[in-house]
Amino acid sequence: MIMKIAYTILADTLKDKLINKGFEKSDALECARLFAQATLDGVNSHGVNRFVLFMSNIDKGIIDIQSKPLKIKSFNALEQWDGQLGSGPNNASFAMTRAMTLADQYGISCVALRNTNHWMRGGNYGLLAAEAGYMSICWSNTMPNMPAWGGNMPRIGNNPLIFSMPGNPHPILLDMSMSLFSYGKMESYQRQDKKLPYPGGFNKAGEMTDDPQSIIESMLPISIGYWKGSGLSIMLDLFAAILSEGRSTGEVGQDDEESGLSQVFICLSPDKFLSKGKMHDIVNEILSYTKKSSTIDPDAEVRYPSERSFRIRAKQLEEGIEVHDQVWQEILALG
Amino acid sequence: MIMKIAYTILADTLKDKLINKGFEKSDALECARLFAQATLDGVNSHGVNRFVLFMSNIDKGIIDIQSKPLKIKSFNALEQWDGQLGSGPNNASFAMTRAMTLADQYGISCVALRNTNHWMRGGNYGLLAAEAGYMSICWSNTMPNMPAWGGNMPRIGNNPLIFSMPGNPHPILLDMSMSLFSYGKMESYQRQDKKLPYPGGFNKAGEMTDDPQSIIESMLPISIGYWKGSGLSIMLDLFAAILSEGRSTGEVGQDDEESGLSQVFICLSPDKFLSKGKMHDIVNEILSYTKKSSTIDPDAEVRYPSERSFRIRAKQLEEGIEVHDQVWQEILALG
Incomplete structure (x- = not known):
């Protein structure tokens, strides 16, 4: 059965559970915000539905909540960090925030992160950047969960790829995996x-x-565009493993559990060139042109990336967030 | 009928034709190299087959071969240039070279280019970076030539997206459009x-x-991954139009001819962190793992991006480049 929960109750409950688990308060706040925001936007699969598994991965020692990211190498706008197998959402949030600071300084930046854990909803880190006025491109590798094109054995990851940018009234976000x-x-x-x-x-x-x-x-499963998504998945893995000097999809797949991932966070600071107003004008021109199209299904509409999730957000902010009651009971039952 | 032409004859012939058309010698050399390399790698559609059209677009005034790119704005690793409707291949080659110089200085860089013309084979600029030791991501917008997902009117571009990196014995290149x-x-x-x-x-x-x-x-035509490629095409157009303050896909579509495009060139300098040997080891680990898969069609093999085009290159370097004799005759007949 589906129940509805207010955003603040969801975020507060998750935060309390994380603190009980031993998270520092500031880490618990950010981690709970990320799980709650994913759920608010309708991505329950990488929000509330995954929370109990996330907590059990802490108990199993897959996620070390005491670990903080450690800077390994840096060269001006390019940095390499080790996530030290800490909390994936916290590490990714840290890495994008670091990329934002570097983009302030250089206009564009890249933070590569190795030895991290599943970041849950990748779009959260795109939104983090976009809400602060940045454009971002980020991705993660994963365990092998698809065949490369033509193959019949899992060899490539679905490697989620995120593009984000500021918009008005809300950011524009693409969060797509290669499957x-x-x-x-x-x-x-x-x-x-x-x-x-x-x-x-x-x-x-x-x-x-x-x-x-x-x-x-x-x-x-097949990759998007058959041979094309297969190729893109391979390139994303190559970039992530090289820039972070971290593990590749194949190496991640040697363990039973998906851990020790490699991620890339690229951030751009368009406000070095354009005012926010000019940027919003360009966004609105492109999106309104795209939507001004008749449709194959007369009852359908052309949508741009994240249009649907921000509609879900608005609705759920007003009416409460839809959560399976069983999922909620399991969360409440956590220590 | 298919004939075979040696690479040097192809490149020299194109260069001479470009010089006759009024290109400066160094521009003619680079432009001819790009057309010839596309053809060498089997991409005749954006190589030799397009050369006569390219020349006629100069005659029509769509391409101004006297124009040089002009820097408009810059902030450390982020630059904005105006292509001034010059030769698309020359402008793109210039922009990627500029991004390489900036990546030397900052580790990562971005050159956004507006008011440029069709770059022909986008993979050429990825190869330019990869052969010099850089990783690159670049893309171009185009005229509207696909519906956005659900629509039945052309509204988005096939916006080619390129990822490239060094490899051994050859670079690794993905050059894919969104259709x-x-x-x-x-x-x-x-x-x-x-x-x-x-x-x-x-x-x-x-x-x-x-x-x-x-x-x-x-x-x-449909986009790769249906709604996913449609979303990615929109994001690439947004990034290109904003960073270059140039024309969007919709604006390009207002003219009869595809011109005044917006492009983005992102370049990374992994040699700030890794030796070439270490990088090649990672590349080879990932590619050999990917290829070590049985296949659905027992006569097929799993391929990584650009594997096929470098095989074609090797064969054509040895045996000559396959060109339609009619295409060749038309080129020879140019002034």
Whole structure:
């Protein structure tokens, strides 16, 4: 059953649980904010639904909440940090904040982070930058969870890639992984006994299929644009592993648990060139042109990235955030 | 009929034609090199096959070969240049070279370029950086040539996106546009009276189809990953138009000819952190892991980005470059 929870109650509850777990207060506040914001924007899969697993990964020693990122190398606008297997959301928030400081100084910056843990919703770090007036590009590698194009064994990561920028009334955010459908999305179709809207992977016989069950069993989802997303996933892994001198997708896959990831945070400071007003004018020109299109389905509309999630945010801020009651009970039952 | 031409003859011939057209010698050399290299790597569509059109766009005044890029604004590692409607390949080569100089100084850099012309093969600028030891990310906007997801009118560009990095024995390059199939590719299937290997767009009735003819007529190719590539195309256009304060895809589409484009060149200098040897080790670990996979088609292999084009390069360096004799005759007939 779905229940509705006010944002402040959600964020406060998560914060208290994190403090009970041993987080420093400021870390708990930021980590709870990131989990709550993902849920507020409708990304429950990387918000509230993942919180209990996140906490159990602390108990298992996969996440070391005492660890802080450590600067390893730096050259002006380019820095390399070690996440020391700390909390993924906190490390990523730290890295993007550091990239913002460097972008102030240099106009553009890059912070590469190794040995970190799952950052949950990557879009959160794009929003962090965009809300402060920056443009950002960031990505993470993952464990191997897709075949490279043509292959029939998991070899590449779905490596989420984020682009963000300021906008008015809200930032513009693209948060996309390299797989056409996430496992979470496929499971959701499967639970409803539905086919995917488009073929989303291969079955064990190597045939492309829209049956989520077959793809979950074969572990062969397809990448966006077939060979193109496969290539992009490989490039993102190469960049992340090299710039951070951290682990590659293949190396991450040698462990049972997904940990020790490599991430890249690029930040740009457009306010060195344009006023906020000029920037918003350009954004609005592009988005209104894009939306001024008739549609194949007359009841549909053309949407730009994050348009839907900010609508969900507005609705949930007013009416409360939709959470499965079982998920909520499990969170309340945490120590 | 296909003929074979040695690289040096191809590059020299193009250079002579450019000099005859009024190019300065150094500009002619670089422009000819870029057209010839695209062709050498098998990208004839943005190499030799496009040369006559390029020359006629000079005659039409769309490309002003006397123009040089002009620096408009700069803030340390971030610069904004005006291409002054000069030669697109020369402008892009200049911008990436400038980004390389800035990356030397700052570790990462960004050169945004407005009012430029079609850069032909975007991968050329990725190779320029990678061969000199840099990692790069660059992209261009284009005229509106695809619908945004859900729409049935061209509203977004296929906005080619390039990632490149050094490798051994050759650089690693991803050069991908946001459309699943280019018009050139669809026309090639159409000429052979073949269907596309996957649905590549919508027909006029709004149905997804693998019939190239229907997509060419409707002008509704699909983007990679459907809604995902559509979103990425929009973000690339936003970044390019804002950072360069140049024209957006929609604004470019107001003219009959595709000109006055906006481009972004991001360059990173990994040698501030890693030796070339260490970098090559990481590249080779990732690529060999990726390729070590069985395949759905037992006669196929898993390939990494640019693997195929460097094979074509090696073959054509040895055996000569494949060029349609009609294309070659038209080039020879130029003034």
